[in-house]
């Protein structure tokens with residue numbers, strides 16, 4: 001592991017004064033998976049159906065790549081059940097999936113029994129988890145009730161928002177101080193510092209392992225805006241250390257064209273890579289950093305890197321959240337909860353159907369904690 005340096009800054013934020021952290025050979029970077037993993041799970045999502053959609057000619061490597069992105073994006077956005085899958089097969093599949101990934105609400109007692117005497121640390125994805133998926137990414141607001149649930153959870157448990165979004169943007173949605181915010185898929189982490197290693201007076205933690213990529217990301221953002229402006233519905237979002245190219249409002253027949261434009265731009269930047277989310281292609285630096293690494297980093301910053309008494313709980317809905325679910329499996333500690341109504345291959349242990357169930361889960365967690373505290377006194 002090379003050093004991960006962030007630039008010192010004295011810019012004030014809602015959370016406090018930021019400081020730089022320099023991590024060198026931190027144990028969590030090199031920790032091998034020591035605990036047995038459950039049955040291997042392949043990444044990605046189960047394809048429920050197919051729809052005819054315009055494809056690029058696939059006789060070139062580039063064409064194949066574009067087709068693969070488009071197919072994969074459709075597979076990762078299984079919003080429609082198609083006639084090709086018989087209803088009974090689908091129902092059977094769903095039942096078997098829910099048996100493997102039972103409801104975190106239905107199994108709340110079992111989960112809480114496993115956490116007894118241990119410190120819960122909460123990790124929450126934003127889009128599709130705290131806020132429902134909507135057409136316009138700029139209007140993906142969380143409800144006041146959800147905000148209240150998160151505020152209460154954070155009163156009792158260290159809580160982090162881990163998102164692909166720009167950190168400032170997600171803060172403007174969540175509007176809660178005292179939490180950790182890991183934006184740009186964990187490439188921009190800020191929050192209160194508990195670990196003395198990271199603490200200097202009242203200063204907070206700031207960790208930006210991809211800061212050297214900022215000028216490149218800005219350049220690509222401008223190029224992508226230009227190259228995609230003629231495709232109706234296409235939207236490019238600047239998430240500071242990464243970019244999102246949105247397909248949600250683009251006609252499916254133009255998906256291949258949009259993907260092709262992204263590919264042509266990306267071809268010029270070998271230090272950037274592409275990942276996929278829900279009707280979105282995400283461009284990010286090739287550094288080995290993701291939501292799983294962010295989770296490990298935050299546990300270390302909280303002083304729990306090697307603790308046996310910590311239960312990290314990660315709730316997320318997207319493919320990029322799988323890195324965090326995997327990190328928990330590798331630690332043999334805590335559990336992931338996938339937010340999904342449909343069967344998806346996942347490393348998460350439990351499931352919840354939608355953000356309103358996430359809110360119910362968070363509320364029950366707070367009630368349980370309050371009861372436990374009352375019983376202690």
Ligand SMILES: O=P(O)(O)OC[C@H]1O[C@H](O[C@H]2O[C@H](CO)[C@@H](O)[C@H](O)[C@H]2O)[C@H](O)[C@@H](O)[C@@H]1O
Nearest residue numbers: 126127133134135137140163164244248278280
């Ligand atoms: O890590 P997350 O918090 O889940 O962020 C992932 C991406 O979420 C946003 O896009 C998604 O939500 C939008 C609003 O509901 C929706 O319109 C879009 O189709 C989804 O992909 C966000 O806009 C992206 O920048 C994030 O990368």
